[in-house]
Amino acid sequence: MPELPEVELMCRALHRWCAGRELLGLDVLDEKLLPAQDLRGQRVSRVERRAKLALLFIDAQVLVLHFRMTGGVCALPSPEARPPHARLRLRLGGPGSSGEGPPAVALVDPRRFATARLLPEEELPALLAGFGPEPWPEPRDGAWWAARLAGLRGPLKPALLHQERVAGIGNILASECLFLARIDPRTPVPSLQPAQWEAFAAVVGPFIDAVLEAEQRSFDDESGIAYVNTGGPNPFAVYGREGQPCPRCGAPLQRIVQAGRGTWLCEGCVGSI
DNA sequence: AGGACTGTTCCGCG
DNA sequence: GCGCGGAACAGTCC
Structure with missing residues (x-):
């Protein structure tokens, strides 16, 4: 149920799972989502939320996930695990910044409305400029x-x-x-x-x-x-x-x-x- | 069978 | 520019 709080929690989870870890593979399980990418050897530095977007910073690029109606994230028990409705899988190596993390994480989305794009970090400001300011956590009167x-x-x-x-x-x-x-x-x-x-x-x-x-x-x-x-x-x-x-x-x-x-x-x- | 759904975009009309 | 309705996207759950 992704609105701001749910996306916030998904980003925190992704950050715990992925931050500081090496990408062993980005598996596009639904080609509608994204062209195949070879990001092996690159590193996920951090995951942040902006609006209802999850921003995964991977070397000089950003993987932007938009969950729409039914998207979500989950940690996988094995690198090749494929839970129902998995659309995108990140296989991860090395310990993360918060210790051992799962061997992979996935974007799952039964309804397939979710979107993903990979763009150079310098193009991020233009994308985010389309959104108004955040109502939280800074108090607004x-x-x-x-x-x-x-x-x-x-x-x-x-x-x-x-x-x-x-x-x-x-x-x-x-x-x-x-x-x-x-x-x-x-x-x-x-x-x-x-x-x-x-x-x-x-x-x-x-x-x-x-x-x-x-x-x-x-x-x-x-x-x-x-x-x-x-x-x-x-x-x-x-x-x-x-x-x-x-x-x-x-x-x-x-x-x-x-x-x-x-x-x-x-x-x-x-x-x- | 039919309708409703936590999101967004596009079109047409006013 | 604004706002609405409708359709589209695609699937699950009453």
């Missing part, structure tokens, strides 16, 4: 959010998904944070009051921290496919819960569609539009 979305006229919730304004907010994060801030997702951006911007700003950082902490557990077990919400109960307050009672007031939660995407809200908890 209400004025920052208002300025980032200034000029947009439509409803707030779809506006939050504009990656060129603010990078990393996804459909779940948007619904959940608006619920926590008691803001109606249909409110036009120009109608937001300063107090509402502040309420929203106050909610985002702690919510991302909470998701990271909750999902950290699924990454702590690095023995198999260790990524994203594999089964388990829906951990969210409103997402995917239409018809269920609002955790705050008990009224049935609503699902509406905005810009073609589901939005979940409690009509009893939001102020007037």
Whole structure:
């Protein structure tokens, strides 16, 4: 479920697994993803997140992974292991900067929406310039959010998904944070009051921290496919819960569609539009 | 069988 | 420029 927190966790995992290690091979298991590459002997220096991208720095190049809807990463028990839906595999040699790591890692993606590209490091700034600034971990206040979305006229919730304004907010994060801030997702951006911007700003950082902490557990077990919400109960307050009672007031939660995407809200908890 | 889905891009229309 | 709907991508899970 890759939004900002999930991509952050995947990047941390990739960094632990790969940083400082030699590449023994880059296996393109789905040729739709990337042309075959020979990167043997090159070294993964580090892995960083920017927006919803994972950036693997390999010598003078960067392998840029975009997980889209269903992409994920996992550590493999053997160099030739091929878990279901594996699309790209990195075989690794030598101990990493955090000790022994797995013999290989893979990008897995059942739906095959994920993308990968390899580009010279000097081309990275131009790619990243297309994304807005990060809403986390640096604290952002209400004025920052208002300025980032200034000029947009439509409803707030779809506006939050504009990656060129603010990078990393996804459909779940948007619904959940608006619920926590008691803001109606249909409110036009120009109608937001300063107090509402502040309420929203106050909610985002702690919510991302909470998701990271909750999902950290699924990454702590690095023995198999260790990524994203594999089964388990829906951990969210409103997402995917239409018809269920609002955790705050008990009224049935609503699902509406905005810009073609589901939005979940409690009509009893939001102020007037 | 049919619909919905955590992301993004493209097109056409207004 | 903005925003929407729709389609496309491709697969799984109700």
